[in-house]
Amino acid sequence: MARAEHPSGRAATLSDVARIAGVSLATASKAINGRDQVAPATRRRVIEAAEQISFTPNELARSLIAGRTGTVGLLTNDLEGRFVIPILMGAEDAFGAGQVNVFLCDARGDAIREQHQLKALLNRRVDGIIVVGRQTDPRPSLGHDLPVPVVYAYAPSDDPTDVSVTPDNVAGGRMALEHLLACGRRRIAHISGDPAYAAAQDRAVGVREALADAGLELVGDVMFADWSEHWGRDASAMLLAQHPDIDGIVCASDQIARGVLDTLRDLGRRVPEDVAVIGYDNWEILATNSRPELTSIDANLQQLGRAAARRVFEAIDGIEGDAGTHALPVRLVIRGSTIPRR
Amino acid sequence: MARAEHPSGRAATLSDVARIAGVSLATASKAINGRDQVAPATRRRVIEAAEQISFTPNELARSLIAGRTGTVGLLTNDLEGRFVIPILMGAEDAFGAGQVNVFLCDARGDAIREQHQLKALLNRRVDGIIVVGRQTDPRPSLGHDLPVPVVYAYAPSDDPTDVSVTPDNVAGGRMALEHLLACGRRRIAHISGDPAYAAAQDRAVGVREALADAGLELVGDVMFADWSEHWGRDASAMLLAQHPDIDGIVCASDQIARGVLDTLRDLGRRVPEDVAVIGYDNWEILATNSRPELTSIDANLQQLGRAAARRVFEAIDGIEGDAGTHALPVRLVIRGSTIPRR
DNA sequence: GAAAGTTCCGAAATGCCTTTCGGCACGCTA
DNA sequence: TAGCGTGCCGAAAGGCATTTCGGAACTTTC
Known part of the structure; x- marks a missing residue:
């Protein structure tokens, strides 16, 4: 199997780096994260040590402190269909590669399963959730007693106080x-x-x-x-x-x-x-x-996905989004079935 | 926005539960996780307290301790295409709803971007990675110096010492x-x-x-x-x-x-x-x-996804998978274009 | 040369949960 | 009654990284 144990047997940690560089944890952290209060020479030493053992910060520990994880849940019922994918791509796009990662969950149209998925997402402390429906018919709201913002895409929520985006x-x-x-x-x-x-x-x-x-x-x-x-x-x-x-x-x-x-x-x-x-x-x-x-x-679905992602972002950053269903513009693509082509 | 701050302003933690139930952290943890060494009456008290403030364990902290996160990265270049989705569904299926969650990353065919995604996945300490190609042509290996198992689906790796599954x-x-x-x-x-x-x-x-x-x-x-x-x-x-x-x-x-x-x-x-x-x-x-x-x-793509997931699982559990490209059986679906229908 | 001010570093607390291990109290046996 | 076992609980360490704050070493100023 394509698995190479690191020399140490476990992934490198910050204290490994600190030890090798001959500095304390605190200094190592500052050096790597580009904070000041570190002498250039020290910083260089730390960074070299980090590279040497190919240290990568444990995002889990980071998230634990920061209180946000940089993850978003995408809850859908229709992976088979062709509507979810462009929306998903748009969302992924908007979140930016490497910045935010998307947990994808397909509930297969099963409400129980959806509840499970939702709970799992919350346990993982996602920063927000996008719910993508299979049709543009309104779907039941997840409710308002969630600790993270929720945006409904394609299928709007049946609760007008939720935020929904749907094609017009x-x-x-x-x-x-x-x-x-x-x-x-x-x-x-x-x-x-x-x-x-x-x-x-x-x-x-x-x-x-x-x-x-x-x-x-x-x-x-x-x-x-x-x-x-x-x-x-x-x-x-x-x-x-x-x-x-x-x-x-x-x-x-x-x-x-x-x-x-x-x-x-x-x-x-x-x-x-x-x-x-x-x-x-x-x-x-x-x-x-x-x-x-x-x-x-x-229907500009990719743009719809981007819009949903943007609204989740704003909500995460504490910006009040205006509730209700937002109908996004569509566009005409002209080909030969309406206008003759040579 | 669909966001309800919890009464406390933050999500409930285990120590909240412990305080309310009048026990120590250790006891609360044991009670909730069904370990023994807890008197039935005490356990009941703790569970009630947990429900009362709708406590859900922070999966991040858990993962940090356990050393595994229960997440898997799915790295693809072809979300647009129709081959990835069934594979993805099969994988999600095999992982079981709520047990394991999938980080979906689309590199859009950009190698740099793929590297970024890969790094992000590793930082998040995924337990394994499935790489899904857009064609059945061999693709470059991610290499062997990764701390987690990798399985290639649809497009096999060009390195025969990797594990790949592809339709026959x-x-x-x-x-x-x-x-x-x-x-x-x-x-x-x-x-x-x-x-x-x-x-x-x-x-x-x-x-x-x-x-x-x-x-x-x-x-x-x-x-x-x-x-x-x-x-x-x-x-x-x-x-x-x-x-x-x-x-x-x-x-x-x-x-x-x-x-x-x-x-x-x-x-x-x-x-x-x-x-x-x-x-x-x-x-x-x-x-x-x-x-x-x-x-x-x-091509039984969903089954292909399941097979890939299973192999990742096995590798995570330390079972040596046999390297090389495994060609999975396909099946015939008979309709009217070869046999007349009434 | 002493006082004041900079720089830079490190000890320790923090976030949230799990687990180990020691210890208290109770009940039982001799 | 002394001694022992058992059942239940809690203190503390541990996992990984960040941040605060105190302090050591050095420079500047009068």
Whole structure:
């Protein structure tokens, strides 16, 4: 096994360094941490000694004194899903490599397990917690009797006095529709996902609002079912049978949009010339491999993660964050399914 | 902000408990940790006191004494990719919720950053480290002068004296081909991905071996380019133009297979009746949404993660693991692209 | 040359918990 | 009643690093 016992048999400690350098613990500590009250020559001696035995300060002991650990817990229920990861990356990014470390816990959707994880995190004295949900539906709050700040990301807390950050799905729906309008489309339908998801409802609201603002109406009703390609194929087939004159489709996910593209192709409709299609999520692997490539709404999840991390930071530093759910802006990524490419 | 200062202003400590219960620190510790040498009545009193002020032992102090922290570092370069997550889940799973916690670090492919992360992990005195690569190509070893055991997952270490676990790509290629043979196919081609990837080469080896064992030869050469749907579409178009009589295609990824299915559909070939297609990775979102659904090879990544965790465990407990790269079995997932479904 | 002021270093306390070991009190045996 | 064993509790050390504060050694000033 890749394990090399140090010569001493244990990791080097500060007193080892002090002994070798011929100074006291206190002096060694000061020298290494760059505090003054240490003569340059002494400092050099200490640092050399430290390097010699490759001393690294025990972060545990440090944390014990400092009262903060420089760790943050990330509690999720949806590692499998693709939404958590970018958020996690954003958070890790914001925390800065090496400064703060993230404890990752996946509760697998089990409330008991979540409690366990939470307790473990608190025992480890994390400085803060980010809770990442699997959908944008509100989730139960962890409560307020926790000794550390908590920020909810993606899925907001159901308690309005908690701090939550979530993507702005209404704005996303609106943005998608406005793009189709800008592309000259007027007969637009909306194929959505599972109606039980707040995300589906919110995006539909945005779509409707934008249409109303333009003095238009949706062609047919919003079509709800699930988030799959299958549904995208079926829904669009039904849609075109009923409304052959349609010229734009807003899809509530890229998967749905992929299905829609398939059907349109089968039916001989050209995209985007005959029908423009826009997806949602900007899941690159899907969006950039379709024919044509898929215009989509990107929820800026990495930025969401950064925002969550920033708020945790502020709270740790004692800055009062404003409670409530903060909807973060999304962005449009234009590809060939709405605007023809050479 | 969701932060409730404890009445005392700080988290409860063991001495608080002891004071309230009217016993000494030592007794309080014993009572709470279920050690004997404590009278039942005393124990009860202590536990009540602890609950009253919601005391939770400071894991930091504990770790400091125990010499082990119950934490493991997971060092990766590929959070974006889809391979790390199942491995991570498997590892988390094996470690058991609440027993061991995982520090997640993403080095973003930057060696400097990786060094930083590594150092941070060591400072935090993790008990072990799992290194997860982005491809199955060997990666540089972290070296042997580390005070904790290291296990490499997915991407093996380039140092054969390290412990590595990786999926068995040769067996996977073989398995894919044998399945096509079992389906009665004899004129089989292989569309692979980026030839620079060990995974692509290994799978091709397996395919060739299995063909040779059956006394057959590959139709055409192995086609290498990249892992995309685009390539799958283009490659299969070329293939069918040259070898119209083909009846089976092994694809080195599900993405490629999706492209192949598209082309076959466009050309009016029925799958699986005319041509059977098998993918690789068993990426459900792709495999179960295609027409027909895609038979694929699953690398059992979650199990890989568990195996890595187990080996780290063993090493922590002082059990000598056998060094070298361990290829873990993969499995076949049969769907409609090779066997007709009603 | 003595008083005052700098520099630099070290002893000790601190944070929180576990564990060892000594000792007190009680009950039992001879 | 003396002696011994047993059960229960507490003082103190230990793990690692930081910080405060007192003091020794040296320099400056008059």
